[in-house]
Every structure is written in C-alpha cells, then in structure tokens.
Amino acid sequence: MSVPFEVASSIPTFTGNVVLTGFMGTGKSTVGRLLAAELGREFVDTDDLIVERHGQIAEIFADHGEAHFRSLERSLAEELSGREDLVVATGGGMLLQEGLRDAFGTGRFFCLTAASDVIVARVLADESGVVRPLLAGPDAKANVTRLLAERAARYRDFEQVETDGLLPAEVAAEILRRLRVANGND
Numbered sequence: 001m002s003v004p005f006e007v008a009s010s011i012p013t014f015t016g017n018v019v020l021t022g023f024m025g026t027g028k029s030t031v032g033r034l035l036a037a038e039l040g041r042e043f044v045d046t047d048d049l050i051v052e053r054h055g056q057i058a059e060i061f062a063d064h065g066e067a068h069f070r071s072l073e074r075s076l077a078e079e080l081s082g083r084e085d086l087v088v089a090t091g092g093g094m095l096l097q098e099g100l101r102d103a104f105g106t107g108r109f110f111c112l113t114a115a116s117d118v119i120v121a122r123v124l125a126d127e128s129g130v131v132r133p134l135l136a137g138p139d140a141k142a143n144v145t146r147l148l149a150e151r152a153a154r155y156r157d158f159e160q161v162e163t164d165g166l167l168p169a170e171v172a173a174e175i176l177r178r179l180r181v182a183n184g185n186d
Contacts, residue, residue: 015084015085015106015107016084016085016105016106016107016108017083017084017085017086017087017088017104017105017106017107017108018035018039018041018086018087018088018107018108018110018175018179019087019088019090019095019101019104019107019108019109019110020032020035020087020088020089020090020109020110020111020112021090021092021094021095021109021110021111021112021155021158022092022110022111022112022113022114022155022158023092023112023113023114023119023144023147023148023151023155024092024119024123025114025118025119025120025122025123025126026092026112026113026114026119026122026163027112027114027122027163027168027171028045028089028090028092028112029045029047029048029089030168031089031112031163031168031171031172031175032045032087032088032089034168034169034172035087035172035175035176036086036087038172038176039087039176041085041086041087042085042086042087043086043087043088043089044080044086044087044088044089045088045089046073046076046077046080046088046089046090046091046094047089047090047091049076050069050072050073050076050091054072057069060072070093070097073090073091073093073094073097073100074097074100077094077100077103077104078103080103080104081103081104081105083105084105084106084107088104092151093151095109095154095158096151096154096155101157108159108178108179108182109158109159110158110159110160110161110175110178111155111156111157111158111159111160111161112161112163112171113155113160113161113162113163113164114162114163114164115164116141116144116145116148117141118163118164119144119148120140120141120144123140124140159178161174161175161178
C-alpha cells in the first residue's frame, strides 16, 4: 500500500530514526510499516522482536510480571541504540521508561493518539488474536481510560499525531508531511 504523495522527491532525506510511540491500538505497527516502505528504511517492531525472542507478551506478563517485560524492552532499546535510519514502532509503555527515548539516538518521535472508545474498538477488532494483558478485566474501556490518564503527561513529551477517523496511510502521510516541513521541503 503506498502513501499518497505529490511526488517521490518530496520524501524527506534525513538521518536518525523515526520512532512511533503511543497507546496500544493507535496504529504504530501498521503506520510504521508504511513509513518504512516509503522512506526505504528498515522497520523494527519492538513487541514483535520480544515475542520472537521470548514468547507471547501475555505469557511474559503472566509468568514473570510487567517489571520483567519492561526489562526486556530496556534491553532491546539498548540493543537498538547504535542503529540509525530505522522506523521503530515501540510498545505502548516502552518510551515511558526513564531514559529509553535517548537510546534511540537522533531522529523524530511521534506519539499516535486515539480516543479510548476508538482504541477499544480497534483492539477488539484485531484479527491477529493478540492478547493485551493491560486490558484484562471486565471493563476494557475503563482500563484504557485509566491507563491513558496515567500516561498522558509522558505521552505529551512527544509530537502528537491524531489517528481517530484516519486510515493508516493517512496517518503515515501526515507524519511524512511533518518530516518534509521540518527539513524545509514544504
């Protein structure tokens, strides 16, 4: 799927990573893949790498707890710290850990956002079958609302990109527009 652009030459040239953060269900992985394809960069999904190396996230949480999962994220961030020109989709809580933003070096950080009801609808409609341990319980919307409130101040540290009502290609196009503007290409 290609992101609609005026001309290919309008795609920004810059060094550093493009790092996506934000709550689950905001589209980080899907948008990240689109951005990587348009920019000709490697795409890294930190949750996918953790699953590949350590097993399902829900099982990590159940067997070892959230603190262990966060330590796996920290180790992965340290591993990626020496690499540049990546598009990285982080887990929703990864960059909320102290100092992990710096591990990704120079580049641009974007926080994808969505309303709690949109997030719940997206997560429940996810056909991949991914279990979201932080949404466990009888009231997923209440959990999402509570977690969004807890994380709001930290998420505001990043440039916000609203995803409500937009297709992933539209979100990717907005991020690329911002990259062009920041590089004086618009």
